[in-house]
Amino acid sequence: xxxxxxxxxxxxxxxxFVGTAFFAAIAAxxxxxxxxxxxxxxxxxxxxxxxxxxxxxxxxxLVPVNVMLIALIPLCIFAQWAVYSAKREDRxxxxxxxxxxxxxxxxxINAQAFIYATMNVPxxxxxxxxxxxxxxxxxxxxxxxxxxxSAVTAFRYLGGRTSDxxxxxxxxxxxYAFAAVFTAVWFVVYVTK
Amino acid sequence: xTTIDTHATSAAPASAGLACVAEWVTTTDHKKIGRLxxxxxxxxxxxxxxxxxxxxxxxxxxxxxxxxxGSLTQLFSIxxxxxxxxxxxxxxxxxxxxxxxxxxxxxxLAFPRLAAAGFWTWLIGAVMSIVAISANGGPxxxxxxxxxxxxxxxxxxxxxxxxxxxxxxxxxxxxxxPGLNMRRVPMFTWSVLTMCLxxxxxxxxxxxxxxxxxxxxxxxxxxxxxxxxAISQFGGFGFTQPTTIIFAVPVFGFLAETVATASGARLxxxxxxxxxxxxxxxxxxxxxxxxxxxxxxxxxDLSSGDKVSDxxxxxxxxxxxxxGAFLAVAVTLSxxxxxxxxxxxxxxxxxxxxxxxxxxxxxxxxxIGDTGLAGTVFEEGTWLAxxxxxxxxxxxxxxxxxxxxxxxTMSKAALPLALLGFLGALLASVPMMIAGFADQPGAVFPAxxxxxxxxxxxxxxxPSGLWNALSGAGHALVLLSVLAFVALALRxxxxxxxxxxxxWDGQTLxxxxxSPAPEANFADIHIVxxxxxxLDLKPSTRSDA
Numbered sequence: 001x002x003x004x005x006x007x008x009x010x011x012x013x014x015x016x017f018v019g020t021a022f023f024a025a026i027a028a029x030x031x032x033x034x035x036x037x038x039x040x041x042x043x044x045x046x047x048x049x050x051x052x053x054x055x056x057x058x059x060x061x062l063v064p065v066n067v068m069l070i071a072l073i074p075l076c077i078f079a080q081w082a083v084y085s086a087k088r089e090d091r092x093x094x095x096x097x098x099x100x101x102x103x104x105x106x107x108x109i110n111a112q113a114f115i116y117a118t119m120n121v122p123x124x125x126x127x128x129x130x131x132x133x134x135x136x137x138x139x140x141x142x143x144x145x146x147x148x149x150s151a152v153t154a155f156r157y158l159g160g161r162t163s164d165x166x167x168x169x170x171x172x173x174x175x176y177a178f179a180a181v182f183t184a185v186w187f188v189v190y191v192t193k
Numbered sequence: 194x195t196t197i198d199t200h201a202t203s204a205a206p207a208s209a210g211l212a213c214v215a216e217w218v219t220t221t222d223h224k225k226i227g228r229l230x231x232x233x234x235x236x237x238x239x240x241x242x243x244x245x246x247x248x249x250x251x252x253x254x255x256x257x258x259x260x261x262x263g264s265l266t267q268l269f270s271i272x273x274x275x276x277x278x279x280x281x282x283x284x285x286x287x288x289x290x291x292x293x294x295x296x297x298x299x300x301x302l303a304f305p306r307l308a309a310a311g312f313w314t315w316l317i318g319a320v321m322s323i324v325a326i327s328a329n330g331g332p333x334x335x336x337x338x339x340x341x342x343x344x345x346x347x348x349x350x351x352x353x354x355x356x357x358x359x360x361x362x363x364x365x366x367x368x369x370x371p372g373l374n375m376r377r378v379p380m381f382t383w384s385v386l387t388m389c390l391x392x393x394x395x396x397x398x399x400x401x402x403x404x405x406x407x408x409x410x411x412x413x414x415x416x417x418x419x420x421x422x423a424i425s426q427f428g429g430f431g432f433t434q435p436t437t438i439i440f441a442v443p444v445f446g447f448l449a450e451t452v453a454t455a456s457g458a459r460l461x462x463x464x465x466x467x468x469x470x471x472x473x474x475x476x477x478x479x480x481x482x483x484x485x486x487x488x489x490x491x492x493x494d495l496s497s498g499d500k501v502s503d504x505x506x507x508x509x510x511x512x513x514x515x516x517g518a519f520l521a522v523a524v525t526l527s528x529x530x531x532x533x534x535x536x537x538x539x540x541x542x543x544x545x546x547x548x549x550x551x552x553x554x555x556x557x558x559x560x561i562g563d564t565g566l567a568g569t570v571f572e573e574g575t576w577l578a579x580x581x582x583x584x585x586x587x588x589x590x591x592x593x594x595x596x597x598x599x600x601x602t603m604s605k606a607a608l609p610l611a612l613l614g615f616l617g618a619l620l621a622s623v624p625m626m627i628a629g630f631a632d633q634p635g636a637v638f639p640a641x642x643x644x645x646x647x648x649x650x651x652x653x654x655x656p657s658g659l660w661n662a663l664s665g666a667g668h669a670l671v672l673l674s675v676l677a678f679v680a681l682a683l684r685x686x687x688x689x690x691x692x693x694x695x696x697w698d699g700q701t702l703x704x705x706x707x708s709p710a711p712e713a714n715f716a717d718i719h720i721v722x723x724x725x726x727x728l729d730l731k732p733s734t735r736s737d738a
Contacts, residue, residue: 004705004719004726013367015303022359026397033398036483037405037427041418127416130409138404 020170024177027142031181034138035188038131042192045127054128054193061118065190068111072179075104079172086157086168094168095158101175102150108143108182112136132189139185146178221305222712223294224598229312230287230357231591234280235679237319238584241275242672244268245577245621249665252633253658265641270331271323273576273638277432278350279319281580282440284587286357289385289443292594293361295703296379298370298721300713303363311356318350332424332638337410340421344407347428348400355396358389365389370702372721376467379701379724380453380460383467384446387474391439395480399431402483425638430483433637434556434575435476438514441579442473444542444549444586445521451542451593452525454697455533459725462524469524472517473553479510486510490562511557518553522546536697537608541589544615545582548622552578555626568636571629574622574664581618581671588614588678595682596692600709603685607678614674620667624660631655700725 042053082097115136121129153171156164217225248268251259260268294302302308322343325331330339365386369378378386406427409418418427430436449470453460460466479486488503489495495503526543533539555575559566566572592607629635633653695704704727706715723729 004702004721004730006717007371007720008718010371010718015363015367018366019304019307019359019363022362022393025393026355026359029394030397030401033401033481033483034405036398036481037402040483124412124414126414127409127418129414130405130412130416130418134401134405134408137408138401 014166014169016166017170017173020173024174028177028181031135031138031142031185034131034135035184038135038188039192041127041131055125058119058121058128060190060193061115062190064111064114064118065186068108068115069183069186071104071108071111072182075101075108075175076172076179078104079175082153082168083165083172086162086165089162091158091162094162095154098150098154098157098168098171101171102147102154105143105147105150105175109140109147112140112143135185135189139182142178142181146175149174219309221301221309223302223305223308224291224710226302226305226308226312226357227287227289227291228598230283230290230315231587233316233319234284234287234587235675237275237279238284238675239672239679241272241280242668242675244272244275246665246668246672248272249621249661249668252661253665262641266333266639267326267329267331269639269641270326270333273432274322274326274331274347276580277437277440277576278347278354279323281437281583282354283315283319284583285385285388285440285443286354286361288587288590288594289361289381289389290357291598292590292703293382293385294364294368295597295706295710295714296382296701297365297368297373298702298705298715298719299364299368300715300718301368302360303368304360308357308360311353311358311360313353314356315350315353318346318348318353321346322350332429333421333640335421340424341407341410344403344410344424348403348407351396351400351403351431355392355400358392358396361385362389362393370719370721373702373726376463377721377724379446380449380466380470381443381446384443384449384470387471388439388442391442391474391477394477395431395436395439398480398483399428399436402427402431422640425636425640427483429637430480430485433572434552434559434579435479435510435514437576437579438476438518438553438556439474439480441549441552441583441586442470444545444582445470445473445518445525447586447590447593448522448542448546449525450701451536451539451589452528452533453725454699455536455539456528456530457534457698458528458530459700459723459728460525460528462528463724466521466524469517469520473514473521475513475517476510478506482506482510485560485567487560487567488562490565492561492563507560511560515553515557518550522550534698537603537605537611538589538593538697540608540611541585541592541614544611545585545589548578548585548615548618549582551622552576552582559629565632566629568634569629570625570633570635572637573635574625574627574629577622577625578618581614581621584671584675585611585614585618588675591678591682593697594703595686596696596708597703597706597710599686600692601686601689602692602696603689604681607681610674610678610681614671614678617667617670617672617674621664621671622667624663624667628653628655628657628660628664631660633657633660695727698731700728702726 045053078097078101082094085093085097121132149171153167290308325339325343325346328339329336330343334340365382406418406423409416413419449466486506488507552575558564559571559575592603596602631653692708694708
């Protein structure tokens, strides 16, 4: 057998971080494709007989929608705070930052539930309704995954795996990607309508 | 330094019965996960090729019906879904899972449980999809519950494939041996990287559209999303070109591997080949727009602005992949020396890549409006060329890398099967392309109305009998070659000659470990100093000998 020169085991190369980056790319592609379909169907609807995309009797509650967008700023700050604290092995602050990140994620889900109740869009109300529920539903699912990610990261870190900073960084990356994706959803679904 | 010294003769005895099954079901060994994909895809291939042959013969005579008209819609759906997402893509993913970690000198796959979960998710999704189609679900299906089941199951199968793709991508980026930078990665690994990156962008878009169609179908309303043709209307782009071109990218990587090995020399214009393979991946832009990128007809009558607005996206989506495929084949084949060792993997690689090139050229042609090919079976011929290119490459890869998985070699009788398979693939696809020029109607998911004579829906003014019969015969030849190949593989890998560690005089890291490779692949991590690490050692080894 041919013998190549041996080498020491290479240092870990941030597999969780890279894997999370690909998951974020998948999420962005999923919602990006749906938003592209939304815009296409909207254009067709406006060019149609009614000349409308959103039914007349439905209005968007702008306050909770904009609060959701603004909530992304502290959410990202908290996620980055967790990375900062983890690097300095500051366990209490890391735990606090992760908890606050998860809490903000829950607040986003709650706000979306409030929007559903306020808008009262019928599930079988036509193309707008279908697209509205699918796009926002996938966004909520991504937020739920983010909250679970926050919880898992917090439990791992507080459970004593303090050297495992890569997971905290991957967690922050996920929320940044979520913020970018949600901003696109906010603009297309709630602003452009 | 040595690698782990385990050979087929000294391998641990296989666990018996349930323990063996449990070991395979719960395995995280990338070679086993890859082989699970390959085995499942091979079984599916044999089934769907039978369906393909039946459908081709069904279209021979417009006045007589061989199959039940009511089942034609379902058979067409099984044919398209089966060959694309149960055969072609899983074959490429499985091959990549089984060999890429060995090629990059890694001891294991990144996220092996994700890859294993991906396989089982895909398998469950694929089986449920076929069941749903059979029960009058699927595209254009009449049973609402099974249409819903198909939509979700197809999405599930794609999610599984995506999981395995993420595992592969992370492995390539994070587990390479020291010194193996991205310019030095083996060609096949590079092609897998290109395919998987494209999949990360393409498959979520298809999955998203299937979810939209599912919700629309579940809560019916006056929407174009709710109809039973919505799957083909909004998700059809995931089953046709140029999306399927992405799935065939590893074919070009396999060609480069086999040519370099057969030539016994370094692949000199390495950069251009890497760039060419990456260019084929630009077909991904077609998925981003979710609808065919065509040059409208008549092109001559378009305004200058319209001409530019048609030509630029067309060039991006169709001409760049075409340029990439052409360069990948031309540059690689120019490397083939006169003294090159002709082996079964080389023949499989060359023929598969020529077939894939034909598919890419035909896809570019199909999207020119002035050719008048839209709505004809030309698209089916194009798709078949790409699918069978992947199948041929898969067969060649099993001959080539099989020793690393089973420790034994296949019989040399595999070589004629490459020619037989290629002939079958050509016969299956090219007559469909010719029939397309004669305006034989076709669609990604044809909806055959039972109320009228279904076969007449495929009728056209050309010699339908000849082209469709040739296509059917082509499918039959492919089936024959696959059956013979499976029989040869079973005999070879169970009772064949023991393979040496480097039976093909290879150049890349997988040949530096034993045959079969142990579960941890390598005992030591290797330092790599060139793109052909084993070739660096061979002159001295030979002189020593």
